[in-house]
Amino acid sequence: MRRVAVIDYGMGNLRSVSKALESVSDNQTEVLVSADPDTILSASHVLFPGVGAMRDCILELNKLGLDEVVLEAAKTKPFLGICLGMQALLSHSEENNGVKALDIIAGEVKRFPNPLMADGEKLKVPHMGWNQVHQTSNHVLWKDIQQDSRFYFVHSYYVSPEDPAVTSATSSYPDEFTVAIQQDNVFAAQFHPEKSQHAGLQLLKNFVNWDGQS
């Protein structure tokens, strides 16, 4: 029996994530949305979602005593960070005049430049919509997902990891940036697999079936 815990720390709506996980789970898999440390740490898989601002994210985690839980889960279990749940894994973010993050993956979270120019035209920020995701590794979470498939994004900040080897995929807007990272039992994505139709559901299915080996 697998149990996938979705960490509920008040940062955004988790219904989409849990519904998407349920839709790819078999009857041997249970999906739980929880803020309870014991429930999260006794799960086989942990999903760390999040939308909103970095400062609120870190404050909420601390307030609920979940920062230690995230650190622990990210050491031991198949772990998937999504969007702000990816950015929070880095060392530090430029958002809200600078916020110290969880430092599970060495690196910075930066804002897209303002204005963001491409060929003399201004690009919109947030980077919102379906962009191509170029896989740069053979990670098991990319199984059965076509190279350069489109996933749904909505964000104004992006991750810049210190070690380029943790980058698992990139996109361009207009410059290339990291959109997925992998480090041991941790995988994280800037895009929203739960909103990315077939390709996104496949990634979630691969996560549920993942044993945490990279």
Added chain:
Amino acid sequence: MGLAKRIIPCLDVDNGRVVKGVQFVDIRDAGDPIEVAKRYDEQGADEITFLDITATHHERETMVHVVEAVASQVFIPLTVGGGIRTVDDIRRMLNAGADKVGINSAAVKNPEFVREAAEKFGSQCIVVAIDAKKVSAEGEADKWEIFTHGGRKPTGIDAVEWAKKMVAYGAGEILLTSMDRDGTKSGFDLALTRAISDAVDVPVIASGGVGQLQDLTDGIKEGHADAVLAASIFHFGEHTVQEAKQQMASQGIEVRL
């Protein structure tokens, strides 16, 4: 290659059914919203927008159930607009499975509501819907004003200034409808779309007036829109979303096929 331009079918929902009026009269029934949403998802819609045109509290409950049912079967972004007036309205729709909410007349009535909503839920889920009508005479410089109550009530607010203000207050996206064109099938108001899109940093969705596939391409190329929204050309089987995307792609627009 990079970010794709989006096609967003819009479902006007009244008492649990998809309807589409022509300039807010002559409402035709276009089916069950859950079935319609699933069909558009299969056709490759990039997002789906539900516009709740229901007037009563009781019927609003129906909308929550529609969103819940769609969100457990359709895994693309969902936006709900119409009658969003309080933080509680937003929370209910997000909890039901919506990813974004559209705020329209409540923003005109109280702009601070947009700021409060963006602070509470994040700009990424706050779409400000703007209904604009041209008020300049022939030969004058273009000028558009915000109208409420389905285009009947002028507010005296300049549309471009309003869009900038709403972005400053935290809107993550602008849904722009030309009330002159809505339901007419004569194409977007391209000058309006371009004026707003060029004035703000956030994405702009063009709406109101799509009658043929070329209108969608024009909205992107000439209107500088980041996404295009249409209702009736998809509802009554005239065109599929896939056809629309192929037509756009054939003219050099990047789309998700």
